[in-house]
Amino acid sequence: xxxxxxNSPSLSVQEGRISILNCDYTNSMFDYFLWYKKYPAEGPTFxxxxxxxxxxxxxxxxxxxxNKSAKHLxxxxxxxxxGDSAVYFCAAISANFGNEKLTFGTGTRLTIIP
Amino acid sequence: xxxxxxxxxxxxKRTGEKVFLECVQDxxxxxMFWYRQDPGLGLxxxxxxxxxxxxxxxxxxxxxxxxxxxxxxxxxxxxxxxxNQTSMYLCASRTVSNQPQHFGDGTRLxxx
Numbered sequence: 001x002x003x004x005x006x007n008s009p010s011l012s013v014q015e016g017r018i019s020i021l022n023c024d025y026t027n028s029m030f031d032y033f034l035w036y037k038k039y040p041a042e043g044p045t046f047x048x049x050x051x052x053x054x055x056x057x058x059x060x061x062x063x064x065x066x067n068k069s070a071k072h073l074x075x076x077x078x079x080x081x082x083g084d085s086a087v088y089f090c091a092a093i094s095a096n097f098g099n100e101k102l103t104f105g106t107g108t109r110l111t112i113i114p
Numbered sequence: 115x116x117x118x119x120x121x122x123x124x125x126x127k128r129t130g131e132k133v134f135l136e137c138v139q140d141x142x143x144x145x146m147f148w149y150r151q152d153p154g155l156g157l158x159x160x161x162x163x164x165x166x167x168x169x170x171x172x173x174x175x176x177x178x179x180x181x182x183x184x185x186x187x188x189x190x191x192x193x194x195x196x197x198n199q200t201s202m203y204l205c206a207s208r209t210v211s212n213q214p215q216h217f218g219d220g221t222r223l224x225x226x
Contacts, residue, residue: 034214043118043204043217089156102215106156
């Protein structure tokens with residue numbers, strides 16, 4: 001049972017445009033969400049996070065939006081740059097697990113076209 | 115700067131062998147994690163440890179065990195390796211608070 005879903009395995013975006021990556025979850029106990037970026041042959045690196053008490057968090061070119069009623073979050077990257085080409089994972093933490101356990105989505109491969 | 119080091123980048127073993135994957139972190143983090151990454155399945159949690167000598171099963175612990183004798187080191191053990199354990203293995207660590215996990219670069223393990 002996939003509790004965190006990224007329904008788009010891949011996405012291609014023109015350089016300079018906005019990239020929007022989506023993530024849906026089913027567990028209403030999730031209360032903290034993170035996005036990780038992964039290059040080939042490297043471990044994932046943390047990008048941005050959002051608490052369930054917020055609906056938006058912004059860090060430079062990256063903004064995460066959370067819609068709790070729809071159990072949906074999205075990552076916006078604007079403007080997109082070639083270095084943004086990577087696999088992006090969303091992840092969620094449930095308060096039930098004492099903030100220790102992350103549940104990851106299956107990932108979306110983003111390709112930025114020069 | 116945060117550093118999580120996995121002992122091997124690539125490893126090839128045979129079925130039935132006992133395999134050890136080592137992970138060391140230098141941030142004095144309490145929590146450590148082992149994941150495997152497979153195409154179309156994302157990252158799945160195998161085991162985690164919230165303190166020395168403590169361990170908890172993750173989502174897919176079958177066929178694996180772990181050891182945490184020192185705070186900085188978390189070992190993943192494949193008791194009798196099988197071909198379905200061919201995968202990318204990722205170690206991570208974090209503090210106890212709502213902080214992101216920091217990952218190592220992974221070990222690509224092939225079981226022949």
